[in-house]
Amino acid sequence: MGLRTGDEFRKGLADGRRVFYRGRKVDDVVGEPELALAVDHSALCFDIAADRPDLAVADVDGDPVSAFYVAPAGVEDLVRRGALIEEVSRRGGGTIVLKEVGSDAMFALLRATEGQGLENARAFYRRVCRDDLALAVAQTDVKGDRSLAPREQADPDLYLHIIDEDDESITVRGAKCHTSFSANADEVIVLPTRAMGPDDADYAVSFAIPIDTPGLNLYVSPYAAGERNSFEFPISTKHKLLESLTVFDDVRVPKDRVFLNRQPELAGPLALAFVDYHRFTAINYKLPLLDIIVGAASLIAEANGISKAGHVKGKLTELITWSETVRGLAQLSAVRSRPGEHGVQQPDPLAVNMAKYHFAHGFHNAVAILTDLSGGLLATGPGGEDWDNPEIRSVLEKYYAAAVPAEQRLRLLNFIADLTARDYGGYQSVLATHAEGSLEAEKLQISRSFDPTGARNYVRDLAGIAAL
Incomplete structure (x- = not known):
């Protein structure tokens, strides 16, 4: 597909995703005014390619690719990434836009997975670059009683975990919170939230799925809801993020989309690898x-x-x-x-x-x-x-x-x-x-x-x- 425009990004959000906002199901995130504001904000990371190709577009094997997705191979790559993140945030009123977070997760996957998980991560990375996909990241489990390990919780679903597996797929259940952009992304990458011990192997899981996958339900926070005018609210009438409780209700994930499958020894390194890039993104945006x-x-x-x-x-x-x-x-x-x-x-x-x-x-x-x-x-x-x-x-x-x-x-x-x-x-x-x-x-x-x-x-x- 190659690089997409902001309008093409918006059109791609018309699918069967299950989004709930202010007590009701939303059938069209682009047609819902309060959600459309967030979609327009995120579209900035697509539109920047048109007038700042020097900063936002990279050449990979002769094909134009969003520079957000270029895995850094040296100091200059990180310097350029920092400049790109700063510029798109400047256009977004000093707020993160969208592609920054998903690319942070992809770089972590390319660094901290092994074996078949790494091969799957590389294949997914190539597809994201080729199709210019917008990615959300679901990392933070709801956690329940934080003094207890995942397996010790009174309700096992308070950390996302694998409940079934066959030759072709795993099935997961649980929830992640603070998921930015989930309602207006194309896919979501799931990462472990913490280090895991051998007894918590079922919770050591990472994968990526489309937002309209059956069983995936998004409950969007109502912060900054309601009508407002640009005289009193000059920033928040133009810029908004969507944050969700992201619930996985027995979601089936094909194994070619799984990056971590009951590998507790890799859960901590993967979580920390994401932190390296995500905090680099944070200080630049x-x-x-x-x-x-x-x-x-x-x-x-x-x-x-x-x-x-x-x-x-x-x-x-x-x-x-x-x-x-x-x-x-x-x-x-x-x-x-x-x-x-x-x-x-x-x-x-x-x-x-x-x-x-x-x-x-x-x-x-x-x-x-x-x-x-x-x-x-x-x-x-x-x-x-x-x-x-x-x-x-x-x-x-x-x-x-x-x-x-x-x-x-x-x-x-x-x-x-x-x-x-x-x-x-x-x-x-x-x-x-x-x-x-x-x-x-x-x-x-x-x-x-x-x-x-x-x-x-x-x-x-x-x-x-x-x-x-």
Whole structure:
């Protein structure tokens, strides 16, 4: 098929997928306005190929392929991937779009599977590149009682597991949560959520299936639901992600689509391999969001007439320091990358996790600074209906003027409120804490990735202490 356009992507979503949203089954995700918004957002990763082929299109054996899907083979490949992710996120209002996540999973499969699973992964990868498929990733199990192993849960379906197998297929049951893009993707890749022991072999499973596969049911989160106007919600009226509880109700998976089949020794390495790429994606797609926060802080300080105050300059400097540190670590993670298994380049896990941790650790402080500079109108300002009434607008224009005209100030305040104080802002706050891994998960990977041997030996030499 080759590269698809955004319209071709939309047409491909017309199938028999079972999607539930706000208490009812949705027959057409493109025809449902609140879901169509997310489809349009994801279409950006197809449309970018038309005007940025230098960045978004690659030549593979003489055929054009989406550059999102080019498995990195060296530092330059990762640098280019980071630039592509940053650019498509910039078009998406500082939010991830679609192809980034599925390609993260494919690279992990190419690195961390073995035997027939690896052969299946390579065949699937070739088909994804050829047909320009959009992929969701279902990794996080619902987990139940987190103090218990998968096999110890009161309900065995709280982790996705194999319940049957024959010569041609496996059958799986269970659920995954936080599945981004599932309702508007072509296929879903399932990955293990954690390391598994021998007794949890039934839960050590990975595969890919079309979204319209019988038994696959998607329950889409209603966050940011309902009608909204572009005056009050300038970001969330244009950009939306679909997150689902993804339920596998005795789903049959052909064995040529299975990448991990009761191989617990590979579950942990596969989960961590995905983390390497997914957090690299995270720190690059967050870069436009950092620019948004710094830019909005600077503009609202100027609009409110406080930009020359010393404490305001200090707060802006704090935001710049936070933003540029994340950017520098993101670049470092590519520069320090190293060859991984089967020739797929691995981003430096220490720099990747430091960047992600630094972003997440500083996000809420950055929002607090932006809120402080903006003032209470983030919560108490006028709405779109007021602004649309000429009689009321004249009052608003008179009394909400500051160092800039009222319209400029109010539109900027609504932009900041949408980003920080309203439901989309709450979504971003949760993403900063939990998306692509929690703060504690990142700290754990930082600890695992740092080798203190060189520093310890240096101190021993300086101190005249012999190594034990």
